Amino acid sequence: DVKVTQSSRYLVKRTGEKVFLECVQDMDHENMFWYRQDPGLGLRLIYFSYDVKMKEKGDIPEGYSVSREKKERFSLILESASTNQTSMYLCASSLDTGGAGNTIYFGEGSWLTVV
Amino acid sequence: KQEVTQIPAALSVPEGENLVLNCSFTDSAIYNLQWFRQDPGKGLTSLLLIQSSQREQTSGRLNASLDKSSGRSTLYIAASQPGDSATYLCAVRRGGFKTIFGAGTRLFVKA
Numbered sequence: 001d002v003k004v005t006q007s008s009r010y011l012v013k014r015t016g017e018k019v020f021l022e023c024v025q026d027m028d029h030e031n032m033f034w035y036r037q038d039p040g041l042g043l044r045l046i047y048f049s050y051d052v053k054m055k056e057k058g059d060i061p062e063g064y065s066v067s068r069e070k071k072e073r074f075s076l077i078l079e080s081a082s083t084n085q086t087s088m089y090l091c092a093s094s095l096d097t098g099g100a101g102n103t104i105y106f107g108e109g110s111w112l113t114v115v
Numbered sequence: 116k117q118e119v120t121q122i123p124a125a126l127s128v129p130e131g132e133n134l135v136l137n138c139s140f141t142d143s144a145i146y147n148l149q150w151f152r153q154d155p156g157k158g159l160t161s162l163l164l165i166q167s168s169q170r171e172q173t174s175g176r177l178n179a180s181l182d183k184s185s186g187r188s189t190l191y192i193a194a195s196q197p198g199d200s201a202t203y204l205c206a207v208r209r210g211g212f213k214t215i216f217g218a219g220t221r222l223f224v225k226a
Contacts, residue, residue, distance in 0.1 A: 033212075042217070106160070108157055
């Protein structure tokens with residue numbers, strides 16, 4: 001089974017702190033994604049990566065950055081956390097794009113509260 | 116711009132009932148459509164993926180259909196159980212990396 005692991009399930013951080021959310025997948029997937037999910041707004045794509053050291057902005061990249069130094073690991077960074085970044089963060093992965101049969105697999109989510 | 120709509124937003128049914136969840140999308144140029152289940156406070160679990168060239172997919176008590184021309188997909192759940200209670204989301208993938216998610220249907224199956 002594909003496993004996407006988000007190392008932190010629940011975090012509480014202070015405004016202005018630098019926050020790292022880590023994600024690891026074990027299926028050698030090329031593509032990795034970070035979403036945030038908020039009530040009434042659904043899932044919104046923050047960043048995605050289609051290869052090591054490659055990244056593309058999603059719909060809401062402001063206030064976030066990402067790092068992908070190894071194929072299996074994709075990190076989301078909040079440079080200076082703010083209260084409006086309190087949310088559920090979901091990491092996902094999939095095989096190379098272009099394949100119509102490429103399932104997206106999600107991690108368990110990371111609940112971040114910024115106080 | 117692709118939009119994905121799921122109706123109803125919430126549904127409550129008695130145990131044992133067969134039910135249908137609906138997903139509609141505005142642009143028929145899709146690569147695939149995927150159905151997910153999400154339990155409260157958890158991530159999304161993939162249930163079924165239908166490629167654009169396919170009409171339906173089945174897994175156990177679940178059957179998903181796709182009609183690209185009308186921009187619709189349905190998820191049929193047979194003989195519903197309390198353990199089926201969750202939020203069900205559909206997601207449409209276009210070319211490249213873009214996947215658009217619906218807001219979901221919250222299902223409650225009463226014992």
